[in-house]
Amino acid sequence: MVRVVVGALVREDRVLLGHRSARKRAFPGVWDLPGGVVEDGESERQALARELREELGVRIASGATSHLCRVVVRPAGEPVELSAWLVTGWQGTPANLAPDEHDEIEWFDLVALPPLANGLVRRSLLRAVRDDRADD
Numbered sequence: 001m002v003r004v005v006v007g008a009l010v011r012e013d014r015v016l017l018g019h020r021s022a023r024k025r026a027f028p029g030v031w032d033l034p035g036g037v038v039e040d041g042e043s044e045r046q047a048l049a050r051e052l053r054e055e056l057g058v059r060i061a062s063g064a065t066s067h068l069c070r071v072v073v074r075p076a077g078e079p080v081e082l083s084a085w086l087v088t089g090w091q092g093t094p095a096n097l098a099p100d101e102h103d104e105i106e107w108f109d110l111v112a113l114p115p116l117a118n119g120l121v122r123r124s125l126l127r128a129v130r131d132d133r134a135d136d
Helices: 043-056 119-135
Strands: 001-010 014-020 035-037 065-073 080-087 100-110
Touching: 001 043, 001 119, 035 043, 035 119, 043 080, 080 119
Parallel strands: 001 080
Antiparallel strands: 001 014, 001 035, 014 100, 065 080
């Protein structure tokens, strides 16, 4: 089974999304979290760090991730294990370094978050941010 990781970069009640290219096989033309396939020998965190560095040019800060959810999806008929992560700290300014993956990237207010490719990921993200605010 293919394993995929995505990361929700969240800062000041805003999350960074990428608009998936119309040429993508899975979920074309949808706003979603950046990420990609876990390569052989990589942990999910290693893959997440690599994907965010390659696609956005950012480096995840130490201790700045927490797991949101894991779900099996079938975007093109084949099962994919999707693992979503919350990322609250990073170095660098996010830029669209993978225009073949995303037509554009944009920050969205969490209260106006568009539908994502997976509803469980969206709900888990909103719940985690809400719970984090309650702890402050």
